[in-house]
Amino acid sequence: MTTKLVLRSVLLIGVYLAVSMAPLFAMLIGPTPPGRGFWREFSVALGFAGLAIMGLQFFLTGRFRSLTAPYGIDVVYHFHRAVSLIAFSFILLHAGIIPLAGPETLHLLHPATSPWWMVAGIAGLLAFAVVIATSLYRKQLGLVYERWRGIHGTVAVVAVALAMTHIGGVGYYAQGYVKRGLWIALIIGWVLALAYVRLIKPMIMLRRPYRIEEVAKERGRSWTLTLRPEGHRGMNFMPGQFAWLTLGASPYSIREHPFSFSSSAMEPDRLRMTIKELGDFTSRIGEVRPGTRAYLDGPHGTFTIDRHGAAGYVFIAGGVGITPVMSILRTMADRHDARPVLLLYGSIRWEEITFREELDELPARLNLRVVHVLEEPPEGWKGESGRITAELLARHLPADRMAREYFICGPEPMQKAIRNAMDRLGLPMEHVQSESFNFV
Numbered sequence: 001m002t003t004k005l006v007l008r009s010v011l012l013i014g015v016y017l018a019v020s021m022a023p024l025f026a027m028l029i030g031p032t033p034p035g036r037g038f039w040r041e042f043s044v045a046l047g048f049a050g051l052a053i054m055g056l057q058f059f060l061t062g063r064f065r066s067l068t069a070p071y072g073i074d075v076v077y078h079f080h081r082a083v084s085l086i087a088f089s090f091i092l093l094h095a096g097i098i099p100l101a102g103p104e105t106l107h108l109l110h111p112a113t114s115p116w117w118m119v120a121g122i123a124g125l126l127a128f129a130v131v132i133a134t135s136l137y138r139k140q141l142g143l144v145y146e147r148w149r150g151i152h153g154t155v156a157v158v159a160v161a162l163a164m165t166h167i168g169g170v171g172y173y174a175q176g177y178v179k180r181g182l183w184i185a186l187i188i189g190w191v192l193a194l195a196y197v198r199l200i201k202p203m204i205m206l207r208r209p210y211r212i213e214e215v216a217k218e219r220g221r222s223w224t225l226t227l228r229p230e231g232h233r234g235m236n237f238m239p240g241q242f243a244w245l246t247l248g249a250s251p252y253s254i255r256e257h258p259f260s261f262s263s264s265a266m267e268p269d270r271l272r273m274t275i276k277e278l279g280d281f282t283s284r285i286g287e288v289r290p291g292t293r294a295y296l297d298g299p300h301g302t303f304t305i306d307r308h309g310a311a312g313y314v315f316i317a318g319g320v321g322i323t324p325v326m327s328i329l330r331t332m333a334d335r336h337d338a339r340p341v342l343l344l345y346g347s348i349r350w351e352e353i354t355f356r357e358e359l360d361e362l363p364a365r366l367n368l369r370v371v372h373v374l375e376e377p378p379e380g381w382k383g384e385s386g387r388i389t390a391e392l393l394a395r396h397l398p399a400d401r402m403a404r405e406y407f408i409c410g411p412e413p414m415q416k417a418i419r420n421a422m423d424r425l426g427l428p429m430e431h432v433q434s435e436s437f438n439f440v
């Protein structure tokens with residue numbers, strides 16, 4: 001990471017902590033409501049912190065490239081998930097502690113005597129519970145990704161709005177210029193983040209459409225889409241990055257999917273994405289007609305050699321995880337990059353190796369050695385077979401292995417096994433980059 005990115009990263013963490021704790025500091029300013037004991041004040045503090053963190057989620061999930069660049073968008077999504085659970089437990093404790101504050105608070109929770117702002121608070125709590133439960137148990141609840149995303153986005157907004165109604169109704173700590181100003185500033189920030197994500201960004205994308213030029217079949221139940229920009233110069237990306245693709249629908253739709261670019265970064269006006277048939281959307285990708293309108297939200301991601309300079313590289317790909325690696329290899333060839341590269345590529349069968357022919361040819365343009373590892377090798381196969389293990393790595397890694405940067409892209413269990421194997425071999429783990437094709 002460059003010094004500029006490190007500084008930005010530290011600054012962003014500082015701003016995040018300051019904003020999420022601002023309501024707590026605001027509590028200390030000015031007179032406090034009289035006659036309220038420790039538990040009541042503690043409960044309020046937990047509620048404020050929980051809500052401030054929940055509101056900041058609109059920024060974390062907004063795919064603001066300036067915010068995600070220092071960490072990588074996958075790290076930001078993981079943080080979003082972990083911090084949501086912390087914020088939710090604060091909010092739960094906020095509600096749970098109220099009865100401890102004294103018997104006089106119990107009437108607040110009784111349906112017959114509960115004031116409207118308490119009803120709003122309880123409804124907000126339930127809405128947050130729906131957001132968390134549907135995220136943790138999406139698959140068990142049988143929710144398809146798009147439906148889950150619709151529920152997630154809408155109910156989260158409703159939950160935050162109800163919580164703000166609750167705070168406004170309670171009135172304490174929302175009075176006086178400073179406190180009221182702070183809450184108004186937070187609300188404006190959240191609304192602006194939402195407006196940018198749901199209105200402004202799609203509007204920008206609408207002005208930068210693409211057209212599908214070609215849909216080509218690849219080995220391994222995959223298809224390569226070639227996208228041509230319409231009325232603009234295309235997208236400059238770093239090899240290994242990805243974008244969210246919307247096909248045939250408006251960019252306001254939530255039907256978008258993330259795919260790595262598989263093409264060379266030297267061709268920003270001829271973008272290619274290689275997509276494996278997998279589920280609802282991808283299994284029909286081969287039916288996409290040339291001429292179809294497309295929109296891209298990107299580029300995103302830090303899985304790129306342009307951010308991780310080294311004397312040489314080792315790429316380890318499994319299945320369709322080859323796509324970002326292919327983009328890197330094609331770019332290196334186009335740039336006449338002479339640094340040594342080793343590719344360990346795990347596939348199930350020989351006939352299913354995506355980009356097999358091109359990988360055979362690339363060593364003529366690149367200082368590249370390819371090792372195929374087959375799970376189900378054909379008869380008479382003399383190459384590597386089974387899984388990529390520590391022993392297999394030890395057999396193929398070059399003498400300058402400690403000076404290389406490592407990039408792993410493949411299914412989670414494979415990534416984990418390879419990281420363990422690398423650790424066992426004493427390889428420099430701080431020089432390992434990985435891309436997961438599964439954020440959610």
Ligand SMILES: Cc1cc2nc3c(=O)[nH]c(=O)nc-3n(C[C@H](O)[C@H](O)[C@H](O)COP(=O)(O)OP(=O)(O)OC[C@H]3O[C@@H](n4cnc5c(N)ncnc54)[C@H](O)[C@@H]3O)c2cc1C
Nearest residue numbers: 145256257258259260274275276279280281282323437438
């Ligand atoms: C950074 C990144 C890069 C990727 N690059 C490639 C690539 O180059 N080639 C490739 O074939 N695949 C790639 N994928 C995976 C691809 O996005 C999913 O396979 C695809 O979205 C699945 O959609 P589906 O409707 O066909 O499958 P489904 O069966 O509906 O979904 C399978 C799983 O994919 C995930 N998923 C589904 N829809 C979305 C969505 N809109 N956004 C995010 N995740 C979703 C969910 O976890 C879901 O459970 C990438 C994923 C990520 C995160």
